Amino acid sequence: MSALVKLEDVCKRYGDAIALYPTTLSIESSKTTVLIGPSGCGKSTLLRLIIRLIEPDSGSIAFDGKAVTPDNINALRRRIGYVIQEGGLFPHLTARANVLLMARHIRKLEEQTHNRLLELSDLTRFSQNLLPRYPVELSGGQRQRVSLMRALMLSPELLLLDEPLGALDPLVRAALQRDLKEIFQRLGQTALFVTHDLAEAIYFGDEIVLMNEGRIVQKGTITDLRESPTDPFVSEFINAQRGIASL
């Protein structure tokens, strides 16, 4: 197994508040790594550091063996897909234009992009009839499917998902969870998935990274976390979520 992304002693602070203590982490290829933890634990910060929406204060990040720098970040971003909670679709563009925006920007051939669009529309189960619609004309679930198509358009090596299903109602959410997992498996996609929901983490995560207060508490499979917690917080977190689930 090879690591696609490597963070080494990456640290981020906002004024006096430390969002992420020096952290080292590898994201393995072709696996889904889930970042989980309570609100404010630093999981989104970590994700945003990888795609350089925020600059680390210290430490280094390497993508595919190369250090990420301000010079190469824009090229690297095109090899990374990014999906956020509300989709982040541009309201002035149709679903189709949102998906094709980047491909057009780098002048990919029209025919290639068109074929890719049809492929993705099948993959994400998003009806082609809806492609000419604007984001406001789509439901929340449909918007997330478009967002996913946009993220996958350039066949990224890494897919970052920041609570992508957090704003959806349970039925839509369950359907999308199933579809997402199937997509990851079909594409052999390397994904880093942020959620605060343990069940979702278990469902997706080949590897689960539990975070709390700016630090990684434990990394491993769900079995590791359950059976050999390295910290009382691990059990506490798992039991709390389980408690609700068993109600």
Place this chain on the structure above:
Amino acid sequence: MNRTRKAGCNGCEATARLSKEETIESGNHESRNRHLKSPFFLVSWVPDFLLIIFCVPVFLINSSSAAEVVIGSKKFTESYVLGEIAKRTLTDAGIPAEHRQGMGGTIILWEALRGGQIDAYPEYTGTIATEILKSNSRVALNQIRDLLEQLGVGITAPLGFNNTYALVMRRSEAQRLGIHSISDLRMHPELKLGLTHEFLERQDGWNPLRERYDLPQQNVIGIDHALGYSAVGNGSIAVKDAYSTDAKIEQNDLLVLEDDLQFFPKYEAVFLFRLSMAARAIAPLRALEGTLDEKRMIGLNAEAERTKDYARAADLYFEGRDAAARRPYHYIGESFPHKLARWIERHLQLAGFSLLLSVIVGIPLGIVASRGGAIGHVILGFAGVVQTIPSLALLALLVPLPFFGINVRTAIAALFLYGLLPIVRNTATGLQDIPRALRESAVALGLSPIARLWEVYLPMASRSILSGIKTSAVINIGTATLAALIGAGGLGEPIISGLNLNDHVTILEGAIPAAVLALLVQWCFDLLDRVLIPKGLRL
């Protein structure tokens, strides 16, 4: 009187006029502002929109004329008439002359003369002494001539009339009481005086006058200039202040009381001209010296106000002077639709071109400002400060600068500066209002900074930016009426003209089309919204 004329910047006069309703008397409008020290004084407190709607000057004659001599005039009736007389006398002497009517007040005319945009204009000795030479109003004419010569400016001898302050009363009552001079008022302490507020307050107004003449009257009220004439007419006041060539004096059969102690400074009308002006043009101007007494000037002013036609009033002067040598002079009026088309065309040019500049400069500035930081604050601060400068003051400030002057350029520059703020601010806020998640999505996609701006940020801010442009456009249409103050033309021409003639119809000829134009522009922009704002943002 005209110590004020000197005070006059166009704005003051026009606004002062407004403040007293239609108190415009022939030849004397400026007078009521005589208490103003600076041309910007009034401007600073008069609401801009009033200025915009009401204060605009007269016909700009296109600057590219073949005229050998360009005559300017201030924006009040008497100055117009004198300007027309000068034009006529030069034309009769075979010298092609052009008259730029009502260019503004003393400062603007003087700068235009010095800058060579005009060659001559009518002025008053008291004004020259106090406003132009900044010296004592009682300085002798010889001294004035010497001082002006050093500045490259010549002066004719007085034309023959003195337009100064005066006290007037009903002729019949004056005769009954045996009053001829101001000194005679001492015998009649019971007389009620109604004086303009300015005259009451002025350093050289009522208080020093009372001291000099030792006047006993206690019953003194402040009254509006125009109302004062009615009050004198019906006997509710006995004495009021006036300007000696005021047409109303004759119309109301009033007697000008002799200033037997020479209290009031002289404001004798003269022509100022550039010493570099064509030598053959000087003689005809000099021929006007001593040919116009007060009675005659009053008559011409009255005629100009009555007929609303300055050229005709000027003709009257020539008819009286040498009826035999008179050549037929036809004033050919321009048809109204033609005039209106000319005004609107120029108006749209002024507003449109300045708006274009505002857009070209304002959007990039807004983009920079949207990033905040020191530069952003400087940009927004600058645009905000420009907006707080009263439009008239901005025009007046630009006029003396190199490259600018009394022309269209200055008007466009001022309108451009005014149009900047709404565009800069709306661009900046429109961009800042884009949700962070969407900005980050654009970044995370890997779009280059320019592509982010062009493909995402600007389209998303388009509604805000367009509404800023719309605001600028409507403001520009309104403010462009002021351009006529510096001879740039447009719908301001009839407005100022009407103000000077005290003619509401003429004012409306400019004001209504300006208002309609503003509505049309607004409507066009509403249509434009549908084209330019992406459909996804309108759902």
